[in-house]
Amino acid sequence: MIPVCRLEDLPAGESVRVDTTPPIAVFNADGEIYAIDDTCSHQDASLSEGWLEGCLVECPLHAASFDLRTGRPTCLPARRAVRTHRVSVDDGTIHVHLVAEEGSAA
Amino acid sequence: MRTITVVGASLAGLYAARELRAQGYDGRLVIIGAEPHPPYDRPPLSKDFLTGKADEDQLALSDAEETDELAAEWLLGVRARALDARGRTVLLEDGRTVASDGVVIATGACARRLPGPSLAGVHTLRTLCDARALRADLAAWPQRVVVIGGGFIGAETASSCVALGHDVTVVEAAPLPLLPQLGADMAAVCAGLHARGGAELVTGTGVAALHGDATVRAVELADGRMLPADVVVVGIGATPNTGWLAGSTLALDDGVLCDDGCVTALPHVVAVGDVARVGAARAEHWTSATEQPRVAVRNLLAGHTAETVRPLPYFWSDQYGSRIQFAGRRRADDTVRLVEGSPEEGSFLAAYEREGHTTAVLAVDRPRPFTRMRRGLLAAVPVAA
Ligand SMILES: Cc1cc2nc3c(=O)[nH]c(=O)nc-3n(C[C@H](O)[C@H](O)[C@H](O)COP(=O)(O)OP(=O)(O)OC[C@H]3O[C@@H](n4cnc5c(N)ncnc54)[C@H](O)[C@@H]3O)c2cc1C
Ligand code: FES
Secondary structure, X not given: OEEEEEHHHOOOOOEEEEOXXXXXXXXXXXXXXXXXXXXXXXXXXXXXXXXXXXXXXXXXOOOOEEEOOOXXXXXXXXXXXXXXXXXXXXXXXEEEEOOOOOOOOO | OXXXXXEOOOHHHHHHHHHHHHOOOOOEEEEEEOOOOOOEOOHHHHOHHHHOOOOHHHHEOOOHHXXXXXXXXXXXXXXXXXXXXXXXXXXXXXXXXXXXXEEEEXXXXXXXXXXXXXXXXXXXXXXXXXXXXXHHHOOOOOOEEEEEOOOHHHHHHHHHHHHOOOEEEEEEOXXXXXXXXXHHHHHHHHHHHHHHHOOEEEEOOOEEEEEEOOXXXXXXXXXXXXXXXXXXXXXXXXXXXXXXXXXXXXXXXXXXXXXXXXXXOOOOEEEOHHHEEEOOEEOOOHHHHHHHHHHHHHHHHHOOOOOOOOOOOEEEEEEOOEEEEEEEOOOOOXXXXXXXXXXXXXXXXXXXXXXXXXEEEEEEOOHHHHHHHHHHHHHHOOOOO
């Protein structure tokens, strides 16, 4: 379980990158908090820097879009899912529960 | 339509084939490609592939499952030699012909070469074969590498060669690389990346000759200087592959001339990607090659121009650990304003402006605000119905 930040420090529409290995991106999608692997499954871009719209994040490099709920890409050029991670908020702090490397969401 | 032929089996050709199926075309689909390989991605050739961080299987644009779903006939390793005047028959160099009701031209561009006899050690970088050959020559180090041309591919190649431990000089004939694309201020900033990254940049002088017997030994500059070289990479631009269309009725002028919807003078022939001059402009960008096919295929299936592309050029480039992103169309008299960060910090966002409007945006390692501004620009591009 990794603490990320205070809930109030991640307003709706914002995202933050957690420097774990591999790094994780945490999003506040209209009040719902989601965590996925930060590195796009297509090439080398950070999804926490992407464009968030509803439950979808668009990669800042080639515009593949991922569903934060499933990690699945909704359009090309990405074809593989990114892993999703469970999130909880305890005492106002967001925590990410990393899934094991093998337990891939793909 | 019963048979549609896609000529060119790379990025734009593959995306066109996908769009044909996605938009409901269920007839015969023939894809002709001069290269023996199935479609692969070129941008990594000058980046991760050259440095060995990515291998050939990571370049593939498609997998077996998707290839099955496309249900196409692939004719690879064979070049189209001509298109008949009515645009109904594609002639192949091995003598075969493919009768077609629709044709997608996606033959891309090929690297421009220097005149003169070919010497070992001299490379261009456009194809997988080029990249394999260059990678092999760079396997022993350190080598003295001279990159001719300071454009994006030249700069990326130089950066990759530095990363591999070679001694690198970039030669650019203009006073600064990327001057027409970026304007003087920002071109100077990008030129600075070479020095920071550890490559030498020589500007304002062209190349007079390459010297060597069988293998290159030196590059002679127009000002008389001699640069010793073991490996030379020629990155002086690309020419659209339109040669095979000579004798067709299509208008050719630095690309296949199309309307704003990628449709040529023949309504059942469309062109996409690096080979297409759509509206008034030809782009050599990955994103154009992936965006144009949707519109081109729609118009091909409709039989007329039902939709036009939204032309907002976008490209990225990775050099010396920095990611450069650029979107829009800069004109010579635009002013440039730093919006965030600074070149000194190594990360910034700059806007090109004219009469109070933003025309283009450039970012170095600022993807988030860049995307925001790029979307703003896109929203401002008028959509013709
Ligand atoms: C090294 C390198 C790095 C790049 N980096 C970037 C980058 O960072 N960002 C960016 O935006 N863009 C980049 N690009 C540009 C991008 O790769 C191109 O815009 C894109 O590949 C264009 O796709 P295309 O399918 O139109 O053409 P191409 O990829 O050129 O494909 C055309 C295909 O048609 C085939 N062909 C040609 N003539 C015939 C014929 N007569 N019959 C049959 N087949 C034929 C060719 O063999 C080729 O396979 C880079 C390009 C290169 C070479
Ligand atoms: S790196 Fe994300 S879409 Fe290419």
